[in-house]
Amino acid sequence: MFEKEKIKKQVVDAFMFRHATKVFDPNKIISDDDFNFILETGRLSPSSIGLEPWKFVVLQNKEMREKLGEFAWGAGGQLPTASHFVIILARTSKDVRYDSEYITNHFRNVKNAPEEIVRELPARYQNFQEKFGVLESERTIFDWSCKQTYIALGNMLIAAAQIGIDSCPIEGFNYKLVHDFLHEQGVLEDGHFDVSVMAAFGYRKDEPRPKTRKKLTDIVTWIK
Secondary structure (H helix, E strand, O other): OHHHHHHHHHHHHHHHHOOEOOOEOOOOOOOHHHHHHHHHHHHOOOOHHHOOOEEEEEOOOHHHHHHHHOOOHHHOOOOOOOOEEEEEEEEOHHHHOOOOHHHHHHHHHHOOOOHHHHHHHHHHHHHHHHHOOHHHOHHHHHHHHHHHHHHHHHHHHHHHHHOOOEEEEEOOOOHHHHHHHHHHHOOOOOOOEEEEEEEEEEOEOOOOOOOOOOOHHHHOOOOO
16 A cells, blocks of 8 residues: 555656746756657557557757747747757548558557458448547548647656656647648658647756646536
C-alpha cells in the first residue's frame, strides 16, 4: 500500500511541477538518454484503433528554428532557448481512411494480426468511420488523426515533468506556412503527414507562479 501511495504522490508532484515554460535556460541541455525516454512515452501512447498516426520531428537546427519562428508566434521564446523542440505530425486521409494501405500494413506487420482479421479491416473500419462522422471531409479525417497526437503530447509532457524536465505545448502557428516549411524539408512524406501541434522541452530559466486550478468539486459530476 505504501508503494502505491508513493507512486501516486510522484505523479501528482509531476503535475504540480509542470507548467507552460515560455523561456528556457539555453545553457542546460537534456541528455540523450532522458530525451529518448520522453520520446518513448510518446511512442507507447494509446491511439484510436491502435493506428499510431504520428511522427515526431525533433528540430535542432538553429537556422531552421529561426525560420520557423517567423510564423510560429506561440514559440517565440521557446524556439531560441529550448534544449529540444518537437513538431508532432499526424497522418492524413491517405493513411487513416478505412481502405488505406497504411492500415492494412500496420495491422499485418506491426500488430501481427491474423490474415483473416486483416481482410476484414476495410469493412469494419468503414462502418466505424462513417458512424462517427470521421469521413465527412478531409479535415474531419485529419482532425481525428490529430486528436490521437494530443494523447502522445500529454504523456510526453508529464513524463518530462516526472524527471524534472520542463516543457510547453504550442498551438500558436500559421498552419499553411508551417505546412509549406515542413514540405520543403521533405518530412511530410508526399502528403501522408501534416502538422498537428508542437512542444518545447528544456529547463526553466525562471520559477513560475504557483499553479492554480479549479476545485475538483467544481469540475466533476457523478451520475450514479
